[in-house]
Amino acid sequence: MLTVALALPPTNPQTLSSKQPAVDPYSVHTERGHLFSTGPTFYRPESSIGRDLAILSAVLHKRSTLRPLRVLDALCGCGIRSLRYLLEADADYVVANDANDGGFDVIKRNLARVGEGRWEARNEDANKVMMEMGCWGRKEFFEIVDVDSFGSDIGGLLRGVFGCVRFGGLVYLTSTDGYSSGGHRPHHSLAAFGAYVRPMPYSNEVGLRMLIGGAIREASLLGYRVTPLFSYYSYHGPVFRVMLRVEKGRDLDNRHYEFISYCHSCGHSQSHPWEELGRMCCICDKAKDRGTLVVSGPLYTGSLHSGSYVMEMIELAEELGWIGNGKGADLEKLLRLMIDESNVRLPFGFIKVDEVAKRAKINSPPLRTMMNAIQQLELGFIKVSFVNLLLQEGYAVSRSHIIANAIKTDCPMDSCIRIAKELQQ
Ligand SMILES: C[S@@+](CC[C@H](N)C(=O)[O-])C[C@H]1O[C@@H](n2cnc3c(N)ncnc32)[C@H](O)[C@@H]1O
Numbered sequence: 001m002l003t004v005a006l007a008l009p010p011t012n013p014q015t016l017s018s019k020q021p022a023v024d025p026y027s028v029h030t031e032r033g034h035l036f037s038t039g040p041t042f043y044r045p046e047s048s049i050g051r052d053l054a055i056l057s058a059v060l061h062k063r064s065t066l067r068p069l070r071v072l073d074a075l076c077g078c079g080i081r082s083l084r085y086l087l088e089a090d091a092d093y094v095v096a097n098d099a100n101d102g103g104f105d106v107i108k109r110n111l112a113r114v115g116e117g118r119w120e121a122r123n124e125d126a127n128k129v130m131m132e133m134g135c136w137g138r139k140e141f142f143e144i145v146d147v148d149s150f151g152s153d154i155g156g157l158l159r160g161v162f163g164c165v166r167f168g169g170l171v172y173l174t175s176t177d178g179y180s181s182g183g184h185r186p187h188h189s190l191a192a193f194g195a196y197v198r199p200m201p202y203s204n205e206v207g208l209r210m211l212i213g214g215a216i217r218e219a220s221l222l223g224y225r226v227t228p229l230f231s232y233y234s235y236h237g238p239v240f241r242v243m244l245r246v247e248k249g250r251d252l253d254n255r256h257y258e259f260i261s262y263c264h265s266c267g268h269s270q271s272h273p274w275e276e277l278g279r280m281c282c283i284c285d286k287a288k289d290r291g292t293l294v295v296s297g298p299l300y301t302g303s304l305h306s307g308s309y310v311m312e313m314i315e316l317a318e319e320l321g322w323i324g325n326g327k328g329a330d331l332e333k334l335l336r337l338m339i340d341e342s343n344v345r346l347p348f349g350f351i352k353v354d355e356v357a358k359r360a361k362i363n364s365p366p367l368r369t370m371m372n373a374i375q376q377l378e379l380g381f382i383k384v385s386f387v388n389l390l391l392q393e394g395y396a397v398s399r400s401h402i403i404a405n406a407i408k409t410d411c412p413m414d415s416c417i418r419i420a421k422e423l424q425q
């Protein structure tokens with residue numbers, strides 16, 4: 001079955017050359033013009049945006065570091081990601097590994113079109129490969145370590161990941177554990193990511209923060225610190241992906257590694273530093289009423305993306321012809337939303353417009369009207385000559401790439417409710 005339009009232009013002429021492998025006609029796919037087979041391996045066409053993001057990062061990384069690009073695709077499935085790292089990001093060397101016995105020949109066949117000496121296929125447990133290669137083994141480090149794992153397996157792979165990525169390198173981590181992010185198995189998230197996660201209204205964002213928090217903790221153990229370049233939630237799965245830059249220096253005194261709370265009484269969310277353990281309460285009067293506050297953590301509470309980095313990704317996507325001129329609308333929309341979300345003034349989480357309406361006991365106002373009103377909140381009370389100042393001091397607000405009918409804002413829930421009511425009048 002062909003799952004992606006063949007009309008897409010190949011990024012690299014090699015991909016449609018006579019070196020095409022002999023493929024199984026019953027499991028042939030194309031992605032960005034690359035023809036490949038999947039055989040009995042796990043392959044999801046819906047994850048192609050996740051692979052696009054990986055390639056954009058890999059190209060930017062090679063261009064900015066000018067170092068040979070060595071990539072470990074630790075859980076490579078059929079090897080499409082490895083193939084794309086080789087052909088589109090011009091990776092100098094890729095280790096394509098997957099523990100699934102049945103897929104080993106598929107990986108080798110898919111990579112066969114790339115010249116020898118640029119890749120090796122392995123059929124082992126990812127931890128064994130990472131331990132063998134990294135700081136505990138041959139000391140062969142990678143510029144990019146990509147771990148596209150199921151469930152919360154990534155938690156058990158993080159030690160190996162940080163043991164084989166080089167300083168200044170990137171790690172691309174994936175979890176698909178929606179139960180843990182939804183707060184439905186807090187002891188499991190505690191084991192995998194070191195975070196006790198309870199049900200919160202923005203659980204899919206919590207899933208990204210749980211994954212980054214787990215990486216912060218594990219990286220700190222080895223003396224590294226990590227910075228999120230982008231974070232991507234997709235409802236297929238669900239899938240939580242984060243691209244992190246790894247540098248020297250511990251991170252646990254990072255003020256963005258803390259606890260978060262949500263108050264069921266008033267709907268307010270806030271973050272709590274470790275010093276507040278045992279003293280957490282809500283700003284509302286009902287704070288004394290124990291049981292209204294739900295607390296999760298520790299989690300990463302900083303910005304999910306680097307706006308300037310995502311801007312570079314957009315420019316590269318334009319250069320590659322992936323977006324613009326009516327192409328790649330979904331990818332472009334996602335990247336632009338990430339830029340909006342990267343405003344450092346925006347706190348963790350989001351507020352669903354329906355929750356505001358429910359608390360205000362009104363019908364849901366249109367999202368755009370609500371956002372404009374929040375940004376201009378105090379204009380009516382202060383003279384026009386203060387407009388510029390007001391705009392600077394007005395609330396920050398953006399949409400969320402995670403959910404359509406919600407806003408990210410530093411405006412507290414009670415003010416959102418008041419605005420929503422005013423909008424109804
Ligand atoms: C989500 S799929 C990978 C998809 C692939 N990265 C892609 O982009 O198409 C996860 C893969 O991890 C492999 N896997 C699971 N646990 C593993 C482990 N401990 N070591 C190596 N491979 C593993 C599975 O066989 C499966 O192919």
Ligand SMILES: [Zn+2]
Pocket residue numbers: 263264265266267268282283284285286287
């Ligand atoms: Zn409250």
